[in-house]
Amino acid sequence: GESVGLHLPTLSVQEGDNSIINCAYSNSASDYFIWYKQESGKGPQFIIDIRSNMDKRQGQRVTVLLNKTVKHLSLQIAATQPGDSAVYFCAENTVAAGNKLTFGGGTRVLVKP
Amino acid sequence: NAGVTQTPKFRVLKTGQSMTLLCAQDMNHEYMYWYRQDPGMGLRLIHYSVGEGTTAKGEVPDGYNVSRLKKQNFLLGLESAAPSQTSVYFCASSPHGRGRAQPQHFGDGTRLSIL
Numbered sequence: 001g002e003s004v005g006l007h008l009p010t011l012s013v014q015e016g017d018n019s020i021i022n023c024a025y026s027n028s029a030s031d032y033f034i035w036y037k038q039e040s041g042k043g044p045q046f047i048i049d050i051r052s053n054m055d056k057r058q059g060q061r062v063t064v065l066l067n068k069t070v071k072h073l074s075l076q077i078a079a080t081q082p083g084d085s086a087v088y089f090c091a092e093n094t095v096a097a098g099n100k101l102t103f104g105g106g107t108r109v110l111v112k113p
Numbered sequence: 114n115a116g117v118t119q120t121p122k123f124r125v126l127k128t129g130q131s132m133t134l135l136c137a138q139d140m141n142h143e144y145m146y147w148y149r150q151d152p153g154m155g156l157r158l159i160h161y162s163v164g165e166g167t168t169a170k171g172e173v174p175d176g177y178n179v180s181r182l183k184k185q186n187f188l189l190g191l192e193s194a195a196p197s198q199t200s201v202y203f204c205a206s207s208p209h210g211r212g213r214a215q216p217q218h219f220g221d222g223t224r225l226s227i228l
Contacts, residue, residue, distance in 0.1 A: 009153075031213075031214060032213075032214035034214065034216070041221065041222075042221050042222075043117070043203050043205070043219030043220050043221050043222055044156070044203070044217075044219050045219070046216035046217070046218075049214055049216070051213075051214075089155050089156070091155075093214040095210045095212065095213060095214055096210075098144060098161055098163045098169065099144050099207050099209075099210045099214065099215055099217070100146075100158060100161060100171070101146075101156075101158070101217060102158075102172075103148075103155030103156045103157070104155050105153070105154055105155045106153070106154070106155055
């Protein structure tokens, strides 16, 4: 079936540096692509989403880039902080089908002081 | 503001036992979802509901049943637990999309072990 996957399982980054988390997807019919953050022992928390007809969207310290040509999604975190240490998931959303999400496998980000 | 509340937080069952996981949301959301998360993996959708009295199958529905008798509650049942159902279960809710994606709000999970 259709799936969303990630290139890197673990990313170590120095505090203050920028982080880039990558994701490959396979379903071209998805309406939105979404990034979630999951801290240990907690449920996923929404970070940012991007509509399929856009190629870039910025939030507070985060930027999501969408390249539909190669079916690639990335999340950039500026000035990474210790509180950014978590597992990050990309997901794709199909609005018409009950707002369902299909999740990728996750990337763990470790911020070194 | 509680958001999405899951009970219980932890549970250990023996093979063949049954149990019900409860999810409650206080945001008046139309949509609710049940996922399972296995170690090192993303979440997989078990069942979902687009409104009170309605349910639908997700990606991995076998071995589970659900009910949405009240808008604010979504119950997940295991009729005869199996070791393969050992997992962390997450409930989520979202408003109706109205043509665009709506963020799903997640509870903190129920950790279920089947011996």
